[in-house]
Amino acid sequence: MNGSKIVLFTGFLGSGKTSLLLRCARNLAEIKKSSAIIVNEVGEIGIDNLQMKKMGYTVWEIFGGCICCTLSVSLEDTLTQLMTNYELDYILVEPSGAADPSAIYPALSHSGFSKENIRNVMILDPTRIEMFEAVLEPYLAASVPLADFAVINKIDVATAVEIKKTERVIKQYHQDLPTVQIDVKQLLNEQIQKIIGG
Amino acid sequence: MMKTNPIFDERLKKVQAVINHENEHVLACFMGQAVPPTYSDITLAKYMSDTEVGLKYYIDFVNRINDIAPVDCINFAYPGAHQAALSLIWWSKVKMPGEELGENDIWQVDEKKLIQDGDYELIIKEGSAAVMNRILPQIIDMKKIEQFFEYHAKDEMIAQQYTDAGYPVLNSGLICPPFETLCGGRSMTAFFMDCYKKPDLIKEAQDVMLEEQLKMIASRPDRDYVIGEWIGGWRGASGLVSPKIWDNLVWPYMYKLALALIERGITPILHLDQNWDRDLERFLELPANKCIINTDGMTDLRKARKVLDNHVAFMGDVPSQMLTVSTPDEVKDYIRRLLDDIGAKGVILAAGCDAPTGSKFDNLVAIHEVAQEY
Numbered sequence: 001m002n003g004s005k006i007v008l009f010t011g012f013l014g015s016g017k018t019s020l021l022l023r024c025a026r027n028l029a030e031i032k033k034s035s036a037i038i039v040n041e042v043g044e045i046g047i048d049n050l051q052m053k054k055m056g057y058t059v060w061e062i063f064g065g066c067i068c069c070t071l072s073v074s075l076e077d078t079l080t081q082l083m084t085n086y087e088l089d090y091i092l093v094e095p096s097g098a099a100d101p102s103a104i105y106p107a108l109s110h111s112g113f114s115k116e117n118i119r120n121v122m123i124l125d126p127t128r129i130e131m132f133e134a135v136l137e138p139y140l141a142a143s144v145p146l147a148d149f150a151v152i153n154k155i156d157v158a159t160a161v162e163i164k165k166t167e168r169v170i171k172q173y174h175q176d177l178p179t180v181q182i183d184v185k186q187l188l189n190e191q192i193q194k195i196i197g198g
Numbered sequence: 199m200m201k202t203n204p205i206f207d208e209r210l211k212k213v214q215a216v217i218n219h220e221n222e223h224v225l226a227c228f229m230g231q232a233v234p235p236t237y238s239d240i241t242l243a244k245y246m247s248d249t250e251v252g253l254k255y256y257i258d259f260v261n262r263i264n265d266i267a268p269v270d271c272i273n274f275a276y277p278g279a280h281q282a283a284l285s286l287i288w289w290s291k292v293k294m295p296g297e298e299l300g301e302n303d304i305w306q307v308d309e310k311k312l313i314q315d316g317d318y319e320l321i322i323k324e325g326s327a328a329v330m331n332r333i334l335p336q337i338i339d340m341k342k343i344e345q346f347f348e349y350h351a352k353d354e355m356i357a358q359q360y361t362d363a364g365y366p367v368l369n370s371g372l373i374c375p376p377f378e379t380l381c382g383g384r385s386m387t388a389f390f391m392d393c394y395k396k397p398d399l400i401k402e403a404q405d406v407m408l409e410e411q412l413k414m415i416a417s418r419p420d421r422d423y424v425i426g427e428w429i430g431g432w433r434g435a436s437g438l439v440s441p442k443i444w445d446n447l448v449w450p451y452m453y454k455l456a457l458a459l460i461e462r463g464i465t466p467i468l469h470l471d472q473n474w475d476r477d478l479e480r481f482l483e484l485p486a487n488k489c490i491i492n493t494d495g496m497t498d499l500r501k502a503r504k505v506l507d508n509h510v511a512f513m514g515d516v517p518s519q520m521l522t523v524s525t526p527d528e529v530k531d532y533i534r535r536l537l538d539d540i541g542a543k544g545v546i547l548a549a550g551c552d553a554p555t556g557s558k559f560d561n562l563v564a565i566h567e568v569a570q571e572y
Contacts, residue, residue: 075519076523077523077556128391130394135443136439139437142473
């Protein structure tokens with residue numbers, strides 16, 4: 001394995017993963033760090049990879065073929081190719097927002113990435129937190145404990161009550177999880193550094 | 199009436215024995231609808247669009263594995279007219295190789311919010327066709343729907359080709375629970391918000407759709423080549439939705455569809471993606487020795503064996519990722535550890551969910567080789 005660090009941008013569809021990932025990629029480029037982007041989003045909020053390519057980012061798309069399979073079946077292949085052909089400081093990965101993020105760890109481990117080289121940034125949308133608790137509680141219970149850092153996004157449109165509730169939900173599943181509140185459109189460089197984790 | 203042969207008959211008996219938990223050995227089942235072009239001189243686009251040629255390549259590919267180690271049965275046959283089949287059950291556009299995608303790119307679902315506000319009410323009032331018939335022309339060339347029905351009018355002739363080759367095909371149809379269809383047509387985020395805000399309305403619409411499906415299942419002519427049919431569950435997985443949603447909007451429908459198939463002498467094959475551990479005991483509500491649950495490596499089959507014992511047969515669950523990146527020894531080791539723990543009774547070895555196009559040939563063979571040890 002080379003010295004690349006993986007940053008996972010996890011979270012449910014529509015939480016703002018793509019926007020945050022792009023902001024982080026741009027920031028890394030500004031500070032002369034090399035990065036690649038891997039996306040695995042099949043759904044109504046798919047990544048506009050052409051736009052990302054136009055912006056100069058290397059984008060690797062990975063898809064399963066089965067209509068019901070949201071797993072990143074070729075993630076390991078993609079990682080191997082990246083590590084063989086590039087010297088990268090960061091690999092930014094956006095797994096499917098519909099998948100259980102625990103499924104991705106065996107692939108990362110098999111590719112030689114230890115826990116210390118993986119940072120799981122979970123993005124939450126506070127405007128939908130009540131729906132998450134009522135409908136998708138198992139998803140929260142599986143995802144939040146795996147996170148290394150939580151981002152409460154959309155604070156420009158969420159109410160104070162929704163933000164407070166999101167904080168409570170995070171604490172319920174992961175007591176000591178460091179958290180930052182952001183409006184991805186107004187992201188500060190210091191916030192990005194916190195998110196990426198230096 | 200199908201014309202059978204001794205190899206097919208022997209394998210069919212094995213399949214029936216597994217479902218009844220009367221088997222001595224595990225079955226090795228081929229699953230990998232999109233894999234054959236990877237190891238053949240045909241593009242995925244041509245393989246998918248030319249059904250006559252595609253079917254030949256599919257059977258040739260299975261034969262190549264069978265020449266090395268026995269293929270006891272096939273989970274899903276060649277995916278002829280697949281785009282139409284998926285569009286019909288999922289109410290979403292499916293991008294295809296050679297059309298919107300490159301010649302060898304795997305098909306992809308392009309999910310958009312096509313079920314509009316007021317459509318649940320429309321389904322309740324006029325039936326699901328009122329919405330589906332509006333959505334379909336938006337997602338697929340309707341000529342392909344016609345071709346789908348023309349293709350499936352030849353099902354018996356196609357089934358004969360598998361029989362002649364010696365392979366029982368487990369799945370002969372797709373039954374999509376209303377929850378999954380509505381989720382696909384409405385799009386995931388909007389549908390889950392609907393589940394939160396108006397679950398009663400969704401339930402009422404699903405009840406109408408279920409009644410339509412039950413009538414369809416009851417009224418179909420008998421087809422003697424049919425062993426089982428797929429009942430899919432992925433967005434309704436226990437690992438994703440809350441118990442209240444699962445109990446109310448997911449399980450009752452899967453259960454009733456399964457019973458309807460059993461009533462017709464067809465084995466329900468419950469295709470369970472993601473993790474279903476929380477609700478495994480609910481599968482005891484199904485009649486014993488009548489169903490197969492097809493898991494993908496995320497449901498704990500060791501727990502499933504403890505909870506369900508010999509109540510249902512198990513199909514799976516070699517993780518699809520393993521097939522692309524692991525070695526044959528790693529695949530065999532995974533299977534040996536599983537079978538050493540859960541035993542061979544009622545077990546059909548297969549790729550979990552589906553084998554990706556990039557599956558290593560030797561890994562697919564490994565499933566069939568290691569099966570001979572059990």
